[in-house]
Amino acid sequence: MESRAHLFKPSAREALDNPDLQQALRRVQAGFVGKRKALVDQFPDFEGLRDRGRAIKDHTLAHLDVYLEQFEARVTEAGGQVHWAETQQEAQQIVVDICRQVSARMVTKGKTMAGEEVQLNEALDAAGVETVETDLGEYIIQLAKEPPSHIIAPAIHKTRQQITDLFNEHHHGTFNDTLREVPDLVNEARGILREKFLSADVGITGANCLVAETGSMFLVTNEGNGDLTHSLPRVHVAIAGIEKLVPTLDDASTVLRLLARSATGQEMTAYTTMVTGPRREADTDGPDAFHVVLIDNGRTRMLGGRFREMLRCIRCGACMNHCPVYAAIGGHAYGWVYPGPMGSVLTPMIVGLDKTRDLPNACTLNGRCQSVCPVRIPLPDLLRDLREAQYDENLTGKPTRYGLGIWAWFALRPRLYAALARVGVGLLGRLGRRRGRFRRLPLASAWTAGRDLPAPQGPTFQAAWRNRRREESR
């Protein structure tokens, strides 16, 4: 999808005024946060597990070339094919070509954020290939023609009524218009998608983890849609960022322990699958061909510097589940594939700093994301670094720049600062003494729009302190 991150402010405002969305967002907090915490609390050494997760990813990134080549060799040995895509266009072309080679008319898709990132559906549509999202959440938003609002639960912003309406519109009127129960909605989608699974020519999935040791990919789902997607069509295409790699199966086990707990608050999802190559000669089902598309799309740019740490991300969504800003505005306001804290770092890195000015700033730096990140990505620090990059590239707004400049000029001249503070605070103090606060104040409208501004008590602390000390020493 095209980035709409430059529209952050109006989108956020819209989100705050959307009662359905607000209701849905409250469920995110209630659901994911509590379940994760219960499991983390009962795990003997979750902090140690996080350390190990970080160490595995750091080690892999430091040897990424070695492990990628090892991975490629193992995939090839297993009869699969590895493709390398430097850009979005290359990734699209590779997948379109694979589909054309087998004259594919219809493709089923498991949830893939990398696929969203390189706009795979748009490219396949343009090539005349029908794509059907099979993860229920993805399916719902595909019907609604919306981007995902959460990387784990893409349709989390949709209410049951909205889903009922969507199904009524798209499932050809076999049902009445009343609000339907959850089991009915799930069954309805199951029936429709079962047909698609059985008739698809190509199945496209993401990968939660790639393993260099065996040339395998792990796929984690609860619905089983990923397995139907890779097992039924003639061709399986997996698309994944190069940072998804880990060296060994043991390392994958650690990552999966972190992932399930951090993402959905499960010890294990219903289906955790390791796929290696296409069907073996004697197999009676499974695809004839297996392709892995390894995507760069800006990742190698991040590898060399401060933002390498972001490449540890295992896409669990815990940061957004614990982000108070995400909880207030939901995922769409962030304007691209990846919302919340991890998105606020990744989107500027991939889409560009100038098109995403709000993302690094729309954060209170409260650090709750970092405290739950399974691979200890210092998200607040990275967001601050992006602010610095904005400042250096003259992308910081003029009012902020000038305001900071003037304020810093005074802050670096303590005597002048103190003198000015005495005058200003003295005046404000007298004005506000009776009520103790201001409802409105020139230059402070952003503050006073939603809250009162407490008035200064009177003299500055510095002045009052010196006064008192003088009196005491007399």
Added chain:
Amino acid sequence: MSSPRERILGKIRTALARQTVPTAAEASSSRLATLGDGTPQRPVWTESNLERFTRCLEAASGTLVRVRTVGEIGQAVAEYLADKPAGQRVHVAPNPALEAVDWPETLTVEQATHGRDALVGVSFAEAGVAETGSLAVLSGPDNPTTLSFLPDYHIVVLRTADVVPYFEDIWVRMRERHDFPPRSFNFITGPSRTADVEQTLQLGAHGPRSLHVVLLEEAP
């Protein structure tokens, strides 16, 4: 003109400021130095592995029955299906471990090469993982993958002797096998589920609506 592969690897090597590219052996020993060869952090339990396996499986909405011999499996399956609208047809994986099953005449048993028209599927698990109550079902001619995902009722036979504590234990066992890794190595933990509609848990999203384990005490 260089290929995307060469360009990506080149950018990685520039980013990592490579003088020389480490060998796989060097990477591996560096990994060992970083992570140590000690036990990774993982859950612990005081009950037996089998008890833990059962508890976790049931927590994931799976059900379980124990039988003493291979012969009894057929009867256990029939009893499980007795009160369900599943019909009498059972699609069974052509697995050597299930050859000696004594199927009751009430059931129509078909050897399955896939799961396309199966309402009830019976597969064989190579192992069970106590840590999470997961079944390890491996694809192969004797265990078609789609049989684990297309039926409404998925029944899996597992030997008690094959229940191991942790995932790492599975890898130790598997690395010794010449046919590892298979195309699809499925860890199955309970029936299919979704919470995509209003975060309400609903079983039977795309895969089986129920998962039933027949735990076989008899050694092979």
Added chain:
Amino acid sequence: MNEQTLTQPRGTVALFATCLVDLFRPSVGFASAQLLEQAGYAVDVPEAQTCCGQPAYNSGDRKHAKAIAKQVIESFRGYDYVVVPSGSCGGTITTHYPDLLRDEASWAQAARELAGRTWELTRFLVEVAHVEISGVQLDGVTTYHDSCAGLRELGIRTQPRQLLAGVEGLELREMADTDVCCGFGGTFCVKYPEISERLVSDKVSNIEATRADLVLAGDLGCLFNIAGRLKRMDKPVRAYHIAEVLAGTARTVTAIGEGEA
């Protein structure tokens, strides 16, 4: 320095009052100084202090942030301890100065040295001064907001609660999501006022649900945000900095945002 009351001080403490306390609420500075003096320390307030530089630092203006950090390092040399009645400013000095100045060896060293003797007030009182609050009375029910920087950068959670337990007549009733940001976030609250308002409204709801009379915290930034919203919504809950309660001055000073009328 008041030589009469401090015959044998346990050590010298420089109080970094913070810009908000200096400009808006000196009573927090006095309460902090009183607590430190009662604990036996000689307290000084270095004159050259203005701000810790966090607004510049968090806005990506590294040049000004560095200049201010250096000024703070210079002004606070020579004291045994530097105590800050704010987890946010305390975190800036202890966590971020060393990082900010990492490329200038001697300054980085000085920043680490300063960080090593800089403490947030409640943590200092509990972990260094081993203070037990006694003889302070305040009748009522209070709830406590954990400021994010204090909680996550400095590990402050039990310390204020331990100190508050010594206040006679005061019951601490925890609110839901006490560790969730109030929406202040420094310049965030004026850059994204609508989002900030939503966050602080949620915070106010959680405070109200406890039916407490008071809300306390260790950071004036959060407290201004919370009190400002409470006042705007005409809620009767009163907001104080924890130092004012511990020093016993909360009974004589009007709550944040309350007037004489």
